[in-house]
Amino acid sequence: MHENDLKLLEETFKKYYFDHFDLIHVPPRSAEREFGYQKFNSGMIRHLTIKNDKELHLMLMNNVPSDVYCSNAYYSFPNLPMEEKDWKEANLIFDIDAKDLNLDCRNDHICKKCRSCQEVFVNLSECPNCQSKKLDQRSLTCKNCIHAVKQEVKKLFSILIDDLGIEQNNIQVFFSGNEGFHIYALNTQYEKLGSRERADLVDYLMLRGTIPETFGFKKFKSERSSFPDFDEKGWKGRVAEYLFGSKSKRSKLITKILADGYSSFQKQLEDVKEAVGIKIDPNVTIDIHRIFRLPGSLNSKSGLTKQKCENVDTFDPFSDACFIDDKPTEVLANCPSSFELKNKKFGPFKNEKVLIPKFAAIYMICKGLATSTW
Ligand SMILES: [Zn+2]
Ligand SMILES: [Zn+2]
Incomplete structure (x- = not known):
């Protein structure tokens, strides 16, 4: 990542965490959970304990992470290496992501970047400039994708209640901050289940x-x-x-x-x-040692927030999870698909300097489709 982009992202993320302490909290039984984070341009730091909101906010201000994670599992010793943690139980979590739904719209908004010549394009399986097939993909999620994921979320929601007997008020739904939703079942009889039993549950839900x-x-x-x-x-x-x-x-x-x-x-x-069959990501539910994006934290794939949805139907991630400010920001944008944030349409941009609100600039930089001109 370019030095200028790194500076802009870190400054923006820090400002978000400073301005929005109200949105980010440690989950219940925090002292029994493992935390982790990543910084821009560096690897994952895991096996941390964060006991309360004050410690969490201090960590955010000191480290300005690109992504923050927390375990669904409870341990006796969350900060010890995995084999010494002493696993107790774990919340049941499901991940439903637009990438797993085989939607036609995705051809139009999965932006591909050629690794050899950096050409950016949509809809083709090889680079139109140099014919290379080595491409990086970044999806600019559309409304259709979100609508389709919500339908799966609602299907899952009713099966959790009707078939698994989970109480409605123990189920929480979060927008992941990028292309999907995370569904948490808390305080249920399923918390003690190990990986194998969770795999059976996954087979049941997916009708496998x-x-x-x-x-x-x-x-x-x-x-x-x-x-x-x-x-x-x-x-x-x-x-x-x-x-x-x-x-x-x-x-x-x-x-x-x-x-x-x-x-x-x-x-x-x-x-x-x-x-x-419900299109959940099986690996997410089966892995009982995973750390998950922390609600209220920013997703560095988009600059959007992992945000709780009180009402799945009316929740609009492109507005309700977009908290970065709208200060005019100049970027060099090379973004072959248009996208919508806060009810404004942006792009497509063809290698051009544009002055746009910061939330849109950050979104494109996170997707690798723009660079700061600072
Ligand atoms: Zn190329
Ligand atoms: Zn779509």
């Missing part, structure tokens, strides 16, 4: 590993009554809804499924999984 027998099709002698029905709890009810559409069509469609045979139903279930 289901076979025709799961939904009533037996290789030998299937019975019509064993196929899923609308009023059944859990996946059976949801899959019935997806497979049959309406109650009146159920009988006719079961006849068709039986006539088409076992392997055809197996393929059909793959489509069902793709359509209705």
Whole structure:
């Protein structure tokens, strides 16, 4: 990263943390958690303990981190090396990210940068200038992406309540600060689960590993009554809804499924999984030693804040998570896709000097699509 960009980012992040102490707090049982942070242009520092907000704010002011993290796990000795920490339990966390949803819109806003000649472009799989295929990718998330992720979040939310019996007020949803949402289930009976049990939970939510027998099709002698029905709890009810559409069509469609045979139903279930399985990132939920971006902290991939969503439907990350000020800032921008922040549209910019609000300048610098002209 250029010296000027580094200076601007550090100054901006420091100002954010100074002005917004109210947004960033240590989580409950802070003394039992592991903290970590990264500075711009350097590696991760882990195995820290931060006991209260005062210590946290001091750390932010002294180090001006690019990213701040905290464990979902509780330990007896959070600042010792991993094998000596003595793991007790961990909050259940889910990550749903736009990159995992296979959306068409992404072709238009994943900006690619050629590693050989630095050409920046969208929509192509090789550099139009030198034909190199070694490209870095940075997505400028769009409203469609956010809308689609929210739909997955809401699906997950209701399954956590209906199928896993988690109380609504124990579930918290956060915008990740870049392209996704983190869903936390706190104070649940699942906190003691190890990685393997969490992997089973992930399979359940993603509808992985289901076979025709799961939904009533037996290789030998299937019975019509064993196929899923609308009023059944859990996946059976949801899959019935997806497979049959309406109650009146159920009988006719079961006849068709039986006539088409076992392997055809197996393929059909793959489509069902793709359509209705929850698209969480399995690794995030399974890893019980991970440190997660701390709510209220800035995400250095965007300059946006990891922010709690009180109402998922109305939450607008492009405004509600954008806290950097609007002081006019000049950058050399090379940004082939447009983007929207605080209800203003910016770009596309083709290698040009532009004077724009600081929040937009920081966003592009974080994405590697602009440099400061200081
Ligand atoms: Zn090139
Ligand atoms: Zn999109």
